[in-house]
Amino acid sequence: MNSAALKHNEEFWENREEIEVLIFDIAGETFALGAVMVQEILDMVPETPVPGSQPFVGSVINFRGKVIPLADIRLAFGMEPTRITIDSRIIVIAIDIDGEDTLVGIRTDKVNEVTTLAKANSEPPPSVGMRWRPDYIECLVKRGTDFIIVPNLTAIFSTNRERR
Amino acid sequence: MSFPDPITVFRLEAGELLEQIEAGLLDLGRNLDDRDLVDAVFRGLHTLKGSGAMFGFDALAAFTHHCETAFDQVRKGEVPATQELVAAVLEARDQMRLLVETPNGEHGAESERLLAVLHQAVKAAGGGEAAAPVDTPVKAGEQKKPAGRKRYTLLFRLPVNAMANGTNPLGLLDELRELGDCKVIADRASIPPLEKLVPTNLHVGWRVELVTERPRSDIDDVFIFVMDDMELSVSEEDLDTAPVVEVKPQVQPVAPAIAAAPAAAPVSKAEKAPVQDVRANARGQENVRVPAERLDELMDRVGELVIAQSRLYQLATSSVDIGLRAVSEDIERLSGELRDTMMVLRMVPITQLFGRFRRLIHDLARETGKQIELVTEGESTEVDKGVIERLADPLVHLVRNSCDHGLETAEERIAAGKSPVGRITLAARQSGGEVTITIVDDGRGIDRSRVRAKAESSGIITPNTQLSDQELLQLIFQPGFSTAAQVTNLSGRGVGMDVVKKSVEALRGTINVVSNPGAGSEVSLAIPLTLAIIDGLLVRVGSGRYVIPLAAVEECLELSIEEDLRSRGRSFISLRDSLVPFIRLRDLFLTGTKPDPFQKVVVISTGSERVGLVVDQIIGDHQTVIKSMSKLHQDVATFSGATILGDGNVALILDVAHLVAAGQHQEAHMRAAG
Numbered sequence: 079m080n081s082a083a084l085k086h087n088e089e090f091w092e093n094r095e096e097i098e099v100l101i102f103d104i105a106g107e108t109f110a111l112g113a114v115m116v117q118e119i120l121d122m123v124p125e126t127p128v129p130g131s132q133p134f135v136g137s138v139i140n141f142r143g144k145v146i147p148l149a150d151i152r153l154a155f156g157m158e159p160t161r162i163t164i165d166s167r168i169i170v171i172a173i174d175i176d177g178e179d180t181l182v183g184i185r186t187d188k189v190n191e192v193t194t195l196a197k198a199n200s201e202p203p204p205s206v207g208m209r210w211r212p213d214y215i216e217c218l219v220k221r222g223t224d225f226i227i228v229p230n231l232t233a234i235f236s237t238n239r240e241r242r
Numbered sequence: 243m244s245f246p247d248p249i250t251v252f253r254l255e256a257g258e259l260l261e262q263i264e265a266g267l268l269d270l271g272r273n274l275d276d277r278d279l280v281d282a283v284f285r286g287l288h289t290l291k292g293s294g295a296m297f298g299f300d301a302l303a304a305f306t307h308h309c310e311t312a313f314d315q316v317r318k319g320e321v322p323a324t325q326e327l328v329a330a331v332l333e334a335r336d337q338m339r340l341l342v343e344t345p346n347g348e349h350g351a352e353s354e355r356l357l358a359v360l361h362q363a364v365k366a367a368g369g370g371e372a373a374a375p376v377d378t379p380v381k382a383g384e385q386k387k388p389a390g391r392k393r394y395t396l397l398f399r400l401p402v403n404a405m406a407n408g409t410n411p412l413g414l415l416d417e418l419r420e421l422g423d424c425k426v427i428a429d430r431a432s433i434p435p436l437e438k439l440v441p442t443n444l445h446v447g448w449r450v451e452l453v454t455e456r457p458r459s460d461i462d463d464v465f466i467f468v469m470d471d472m473e474l475s476v477s478e479e480d481l482d483t484a485p486v487v488e489v490k491p492q493v494q495p496v497a498p499a500i501a502a503a504p505a506a507a508p509v510s511k512a513e514k515a516p517v518q519d520v521r522a523n524a525r526g527q528e529n530v531r532v533p534a535e536r537l538d539e540l541m542d543r544v545g546e547l548v549i550a551q552s553r554l555y556q557l558a559t560s561s562v563d564i565g566l567r568a569v570s571e572d573i574e575r576l577s578g579e580l581r582d583t584m585m586v587l588r589m590v591p592i593t594q595l596f597g598r599f600r601r602l603i604h605d606l607a608r609e610t611g612k613q614i615e616l617v618t619e620g621e622s623t624e625v626d627k628g629v630i631e632r633l634a635d636p637l638v639h640l641v642r643n644s645c646d647h648g649l650e651t652a653e654e655r656i657a658a659g660k661s662p663v664g665r666i667t668l669a670a671r672q673s674g675g676e677v678t679i680t681i682v683d684d685g686r687g688i689d690r691s692r693v694r695a696k697a698e699s700s701g702i703i704t705p706n707t708q709l710s711d712q713e714l715l716q717l718i719f720q721p722g723f724s725t726a727a728q729v730t731n732l733s734g735r736g737v738g739m740d741v742v743k744k745s746v747e748a749l750r751g752t753i754n755v756v757s758n759p760g761a762g763s764e765v766s767l768a769i770p771l772t773l774a775i776i777d778g779l780l781v782r783v784g785s786g787r788y789v790i791p792l793a794a795v796e797e798c799l800e801l802s803i804e805e806d807l808r809s810r811g812r813s814f815i816s817l818r819d820s821l822v823p824f825i826r827l828r829d830l831f832l833t834g835t836k837p838d839p840f841q842k843v844v845v846i847s848t849g850s851e852r853v854g855l856v857v858d859q860i861i862g863d864h865q866t867v868i869k870s871m872s873k874l875h876q877d878v879a880t881f882s883g884a885t886i887l888g889d890g891n892v893a894l895i896l897d898v899a900h901l902v903a904a905g906q907h908q909e910a911h912m913r914a915a916g
Contacts (some may be wrong), residue, residue, distance in 0.1 A: 124891050126893065130880050131875055135875065136882060138885050140549075145871070147875055178871055180872050181872075
């Protein structure tokens with residue numbers, strides 16, 4: 079498990095020392111996603127629940143005339159749902175799912191900034207002492223006294239799809 | 243803005259030419275005496291040669307040139323068209339396709355072989371070598387033997403844009419002069435006054451008096467490439483029998499060099515004036531090629547426009563500004579029209595698809611030694627381009643199946659008292675939002691006992707299972723099923739009908755088979771006209787809105803309170819003496835809301851099976867652009883797609899086949915429980 083996570087780690091950094099990321103908050107934790115995959119940041123829009131789907135991707139939204147799934151990664155990490163506030167945003171990302179470029183919306187509580195993370199500060203997820211599945215996490219990056227979580231979205235989306 | 247690569251354009255054009263040549267040859271194979279078809283094929287070969295050479299496809303040009311030379315003997319009537327010859331040219335056509343696709347490949351040896359076959363066929367048909375002297379006596383029926391000198395009076399006029407298309411009238415006149423003693427008079431009647439003269443247009447017609455021993459057909463040959471659009475009248479007079487009459491020129495002779503308007507008159511004396519663009523002219527309309535993905539993008543944009551328009555409409559209706567309302571109404575009308583136009587853009591006639599089968603049948607007939615005739619009906623039915631492409635493979639398989647398994651050999655057919663020629667009918671017909679394609683053969687039909695034996699031996703059913711006739715026939719769609727005793731080149735690998743069924747279902751279509759022993763089988767596919775648009779019934783369940791494909795809706799009715807209460811345990815309604823199971827969508831979707839007081843039932847069906855869907859409200863019909871669901875939602879079988887409503891919200895489209903199956907399953911379960 080840990081070696082797989084390490085491999086993800088290498089992929090994420092792509093042999094670079096620094097990477098541009100978008101920082102956002104979900105349920106009190108700080109997350110980061112590679113800025114290259116971010117398409118757009120939306121205000122909350124009306125969503126349509128998809129009965130029978132996994133709760134983790136329980137609804138779809140209209141993004142510029144396309145119907146895209148809206149994912150709530152809280153549920154992948156077993157976090158409590160939070161209420162929609164004035165700061166809530168949807169980050170639309172492009173991600174490769176089974177070889178198909180797919181647009182996915184991710185619900186966040188707040189989008190903070192675009193910044194640069196250094197590989198030197200990153201660590202693979204610890205194999206013990208964490209309540210989340212380690213393969214869902216690309217790496218942890220230290221910033222000040224806190225950690226930023228870089229989630230492994232490919233792993234999250236694929237395992238969640240196969241679970242049924 | 244990217245410019246299309248000329249080589250790509252040539253390939254596309256060559257592909258079309260090759261298709262025309264093929265169609266012409268296949269028609270010719272059925273009607274060997276048709277001169278028009280011979281001319282059409284010849285023109286196709288000639289144009290292909292010309293544009294091939296122009297774009298540097300030298301191997302293609304050389305090979306096509308040899309074929310053209312050989313075929314020219316047919317055109318000149320020196321050699322009658324024969325089946326062997328047609329087959330040889332067909333084979334050569336395939337080689338041309340190879341030469342177009344891989345011009346740098348090693349095709350020399352194969353080309354040599356094909357040309358040898360072609361020459362052999364020409365020789366067998368009674369002609370000389372390709373290089374045989376041209377003045378051998380004419381053999382084909384319609385031409386008369388050269389009967390002394392004649393005087394022909396030709397009046398001809400080319401279309402005004404002829405020179406823009408590359409025709410050189412001087413070349414035509416030169417060719418006429420080569421035929422014999424020639425007097426050319428220009429008809430200047432329609433030349434406009436100088437201030438109105440368009441220098442690139444052709445305003446001149448000609449009157450030509452020609453005295454020659456050559457037959458009339460030689461004159462026609464001069465005009466072969468421009469024949470389709472020109473006006474030509476020819477009268478003839480026998481000089482050896484009739485007394486020679488001196489014809490006084492009615493118009494002053496004019497040197498032909500000034501015939502064409504000076505600005506456009508080509509200086510060089512072209513030996514021949516083959517027209518590259520005859521084809522486009524002949525069709526009489528202009529076509530533009532657009533990659534399908536650009537159309538899809540445009541469709542997305544139009545979809546967004548419609549949504550933006552409905553927002554504008556909502557603003558306008560709540561406003562007192564009359565000007566704003568007027569604009570809103572204009573935009574509404576325009577965007578609606580734009581969407582309708584957009585939808586038509588993707589539709590192409592199904593001829594495109596059926597055309598491919600003529601060659602297939604031709605080849606199958608040769609391979610199997612059976613006599614097969616193909617009849618097509620409803621070729622002008624229009625279907626979405628995407629649907630056509632995805633239908634091709636399943637249809638090829640079905641047609642192969644019919645030829646291989648369905649049709650008998652000529653001897654068997656005669657013994658059964660049928661015509662020795664087996665007939666395959668491909669028919670398309672539009673009904674509502676669907677197109678029905680049927681493949682009918684008049685062969686032996688499906689042998690039920692063999693289907694049963696095969697299904698039992700491969701473990702699909704247990705021995706002695708009671709099955710209705712229709713259920714038995716449906717077994718052929720099971721994976722791993724094939725009744726062919728022998729695996730042939732054509733079919734019988736057992737990877738057939740289940741794949742066909744899957745591809746048809748992927749198109750949101752259904753497949754059905756009917757078969758009468760001894761009289762043949764009929765496979766019918768019902769396919770939606772387009773994958774992009776759906777006519778739907780918009781309903782509300784809880785707070786969510788859903789679309790039910792209208793094609794599947796049989797009727798809508800109110801669920802009476804008695805039935806609502808009574809059906810708590812068993813979910814049936816009686817509909818004209820039959821029990822129809824129903825599904826409460828509120829329960830299925832776990833809306834957690836209170837049901838509306840008057841529940842509605844929408845009865846949907848696939849084929850003969852019906853299911854009622856209980857909804858809170860029926861909003862109305864709704865034509866809509868289908869958006870596919872992402873891979874993340876592919877496991878949700880209840881929905882086949884999604885659509886964007888006028889207010890920008892997303893509504894999901896119910897998958898009828900799945901819901902009917904679920905309803906039937908529930909019914910079976912209930913029955914079992916008693």
